[in-house]
Amino acid sequence: MTELPEKVEDIEIRLLLEALFLRYHYDFRNYAMASIKRRLRQAREQLGFSTFSAMQESILRDADMLPQLLRFMTVQVSEMFRDPSYFRALRERVVPHLKTYPSLKVWVAGCSTGEELYSLVILFREEGLEERTLFYATDINHDALETAQAGIYPMERIPLFTQNHRQSGGKSSLSDYYQAAYGRASLDKTLRKNVVFSDHSLVTDSVFAEMHLISCRNVLIYFDKALQDRALGLFEDSLARRGFLGLGSKESLRFSSHASAFADFVREEKIYQRSSE
């Protein structure tokens, strides 16, 4: 009988996710369960509800609860140039191909608070590609997008960003791109001049432009297999022929039904190239 309470909780979680979708069109129903349960439990504890049913009632009736809950559901902290070898591979292996195009579109899908986006913009500037590139930075989390757009990070994170940048083969000094004041590093606003920030959901939205590079790192790990497939299908449809897709270092196309649409390009860095078919 010890299993019974667990099962009730599973039902409650499913109902809560359904309620979020019906009421607000935030669709977490196909997120990977282990992570979503952990995050929801944290939210329930910290928001002070004794059950998910009680939380569901409050969310349904009180729209002010939504942003509070979303903070738990989509929180994501990254680093600039996280996994320097990935950015080195982009620089050394992918950039030479991109240089053959007169104009470029790059999509940072699930950009969260912007660290990956700015890493790419700096890399493109160093490689002389920034001027011909339009960057799309998308996320479902408004707060995160606002942080990304502001481009201000705590100063104590800068040493790590700097070290990563150097290891990624950076051709300039990261300090060229920010101003430090009051314990915060404020990124140069010219880094944003070719960036479009936008609300976009990999779960419910569709293709919006033809991309030459899509970077989507450590986002798909939060999706279940069906949703991963949807997102990868979206990437397949969004990429120009022979366009590039970069995933997180522990993510893989191997278990997806879209695997055949892509070829390994830099295998150990999870950089794929869309087939030319």
Add this chain to the structure above:
Amino acid sequence: MMRPGPQIVVIGASAGAVDALGAILPSIPEDSGLSILVVVHVPPDKRSVMAELFRAKCRLMVVEAEDKMPIEPGVVYFAPPDYHLQVEADKTLSLSGDEPVLYSRPSIDVLFESAAEALGPLLIGLILTGANQDGANGMAAIVGAGGIGIVQDPRTAFAPAMPEAAIAACPQVRVLALAEISTFLREVEV
């Protein structure tokens, strides 16, 4: 009613992990039907050494876990540095970059608790040497969900704190020395 035997072993180890795992994993025969998921606390420097280290020593296949990998019998999966390793109800693995738990990512509790929820009675939970409390809550979750709990005898552990915490959180676990754990895993009916 036929109760399915244990199929999946989840192991948590910290300080002293390499030697303790070295006394267990290499002795498991290649035809063992067990799947083994391991979290070792390693610095988040993004280099993965554990899988490589044990690949050479083990008769089982040893891999570093990737997102959405199916859990197969006869394979040892190590959590990659800087990610939590989790078990989903469809017997696949998932990773997460959520914040560290008890200063750890990967976290033993995260693996054990997700496994307990997904596959409770199919589990053996095993806590080895370590100098913190990680895994104690997870062990209680596994035993509470009908799995088997085993803890390395703290008197034989390089660092006794982690086994002691697991025993305190879950007094009904079996407390065994490394050689006995190794025998148990070799002989368990899968």
